[in-house]
Amino acid sequence: xxxxxxxxxxxxxxxxxxxxxxxxxxxxxxxxxxxxxxxxxxxxxxxxxxxxxxxxxxxxxxxxxxxxxxxxxxxxxxxxxxxxxxxxxxxxxxxxxxxxxxxxxxxxxxxxxxxxxxxxxxxxxxxxxxxxxxxxxxxxxxxxxxxxxxxxxxxxxxxxxxxxxxxxxxxxxxxxxxxxxxxxxxxxxxxxxxxxxxxxxxxxxxxxxxxxxxxxxxxxxx
Amino acid sequence: xxxxxxxxxxxxxxxxxxxxxxxxxxxxxxxxxxxxxxxxxxxxxxxxxxxxxxxxxxxxxxxxxxxxxxxxxxxxxxxxxxxxxxxxxxxxxxxxxxxxxxxxxxxxxxxxxxxxxxxxxxxxxxxxxxxxxxxxxxxxxxxxxxxxxxxxxxxxxxxxxxxxxxxxxxxxxxxxxxxxxxxxxxxxxxxxxxxxxxxxxxxxxxxxxxxxxxxxxxxxxxxxxxxxxxxxxxxxxxxxxxxxxxxxxxxxxxxxxxxxxxx
Numbered sequence: 001x002x003x004x005x006x007x008x009x010x011x012x013x014x015x016x017x018x019x020x021x022x023x024x025x026x027x028x029x030x031x032x033x034x035x036x037x038x039x040x041x042x043x044x045x046x047x048x049x050x051x052x053x054x055x056x057x058x059x060x061x062x063x064x065x066x067x068x069x070x071x072x073x074x075x076x077x078x079x080x081x082x083x084x085x086x087x088x089x090x091x092x093x094x095x096x097x098x099x100x101x102x103x104x105x106x107x108x109x110x111x112x113x114x115x116x117x118x119x120x121x122x123x124x125x126x127x128x129x130x131x132x133x134x135x136x137x138x139x140x141x142x143x144x145x146x147x148x149x150x151x152x153x154x155x156x157x158x159x160x161x162x163x164x165x166x167x168x169x170x171x172x173x174x175x176x177x178x179x180x181x182x183x184x185x186x187x188x189x190x191x192x193x194x195x196x197x198x199x200x201x202x203x204x205x206x207x208x209x210x211x212x213x214x215x216x217x218x219x220x221x222x
Numbered sequence: 223x224x225x226x227x228x229x230x231x232x233x234x235x236x237x238x239x240x241x242x243x244x245x246x247x248x249x250x251x252x253x254x255x256x257x258x259x260x261x262x263x264x265x266x267x268x269x270x271x272x273x274x275x276x277x278x279x280x281x282x283x284x285x286x287x288x289x290x291x292x293x294x295x296x297x298x299x300x301x302x303x304x305x306x307x308x309x310x311x312x313x314x315x316x317x318x319x320x321x322x323x324x325x326x327x328x329x330x331x332x333x334x335x336x337x338x339x340x341x342x343x344x345x346x347x348x349x350x351x352x353x354x355x356x357x358x359x360x361x362x363x364x365x366x367x368x369x370x371x372x373x374x375x376x377x378x379x380x381x382x383x384x385x386x387x388x389x390x391x392x393x394x395x396x397x398x399x400x401x402x403x404x405x406x407x408x409x410x411x412x413x414x415x416x417x418x419x420x421x422x423x424x425x426x427x428x429x430x431x432x433x434x435x436x437x438x439x440x441x442x443x444x445x446x447x448x449x450x451x452x453x454x455x456x457x458x459x460x461x462x463x464x465x466x467x468x469x470x471x472x473x474x475x476x477x478x479x480x481x482x483x484x485x
Contacts, residue, residue, distance in 0.1 A: 145397075148393070148397060149394075152377060152390045152393060152394060153377070153380075156377075156380050156381055157380060158380055159380075162373075162376055162377060162380055165369070165372060165373045165376055166373040166376075166377060166394055168369070169366045169369040169370050169373065169398075169401075169405070170397065170398070170401050170405075172366060172405055172408065172409070173401075173404050173405055173407075173408035173409075176408045176409065176411065176412040177408060177411075180411070180412060201404075208400070212393060212396075212397060215393060216390065216393050219386055219389040219390055219393070220386065220390070222385065222386060
């Protein structure tokens with residue numbers, strides 16, 4: 001049973017590694033968007049400190065949104081997706097494998113890069129682990145929800161914009177709790193509640209999203 | 223209005239036979255005008271009570287009267303999304319085309335009510351709070367609900383194959399319905415943490431009974447309107463979907479004939 005999951009995971013990771021320049025583009029996008037904000041709002045240190053969690057989170061959200069189209073597009077174009085759907089393995093397993101591989105290649109670099117970028121905004125040292133943890137819990141939810149949207153808009157005209165319209169309202173709770181965790185730590189109330197809610201959201205998304213995504217892929221390939 | 227005299231196809235399922243678009247089309251045509259007249263009548267009564275009978279609010283003066291449009295619109299916008307998701311689920315489970323058509327026919331009306339609620343809320347907010355918009359939990363979740371409607375409408379319109387559009391739309395409607403409570407809860411959480419007690423929307427419910435009556439009548443009018451419009455839209459969608467079938471040809475020929483006679 002698990003072999004399908006592992007095989008697809010291994011294959012997708014290998015493919016991403018072969019085309020690793022693409023992954024750097026996502027990371028570069030994240031870095032550049034974050035660096036744009038001081039130009040827009042001014043480089044006043046206190047202000048930068050105040051907006052840092054929100055800026056980092058919004059940038060991470062946009063970066064993962066923009067990489068979503070890669071999740072299924074290539075497999076859709078060369079027919080791999082059809083073959084996978086025809087196989088006797090449960091679709092949920094290999095869909096989960098693809099999403100995990102997608103997060104490892106696009107989400108994880110953002111999580112690793114975020115603390116370094118937070119230093120540009122002079123974020124308090126103690127808040128860096130909270131930021132990292134909130135992104136580590138939150139970006140997988142973004143990948144899971146986004147996968148459903150990506151499957152629904154597969155091969156549809158105007159797919160990119162449509163995907164953003166579908167997925168962004170669903171991302172709002174993740175953004176609220178993710179950025180809120182850092183704010184709560186800085187405000188002195190402790191980030192535990194936010195992080196626990198993010199963890200709960202991740203567990204829920206992990207349980208439901210692969211099914212919805214598999215159903216959406218079936219509809220798209222009919 | 224055309225009254226089609228066609229022999230009813232006897233099927234043992236009773237009411238369920240109206241799940242066939244061919245059967246539902248004439249039924250919707252017969253029912254819609256009744257709902258539309260009820261909506262018109264109730265709107266006139268409700269607005270008369272609201273604008274002329276209900277007393278002036280001692281705090282807000284005459285401005286509060288926008289409530290008679292604002293509150294029913296807000297109720298309907300939320301309720302229609304649930305009904306839409308319900309029909310989407312029925313469609314996915316029972317595999318009935320009409321259910322998908324129903325959910326797609328409801329979406330524009332829901333989005334319209336959502337927009338009306340936001341718009342009247344902004345107009346109401348300016349004189350009472352001094353600002354068109356606050357990032358209050360209710361306003362923000364209403365805005366996100368509007369985005370969810372836009373997403374659903376855009377997705378179902380963008381996919382050309384109706385079968386795929388139906389199912390894809392149904393999935394996004396269900397995902398949205400699961401998310402609506404989460405969004406509402408998270409926005410409320412965010413709001414209380416960021417803003418503290420700014421503008422409280424929960425005024426003391428010291429509402430005169432005539433105000434309440436006017437509001438409830440307007441709410442029922444909004445229901446009737448939504449049903450009438452959805453039925454007419456369902457008819458248009460059925461004709462569009464089934465345009466290749468024989469019975470649609472017959473219907474269109476009959477309608478052209480009655481129109482020609484009227485002229």
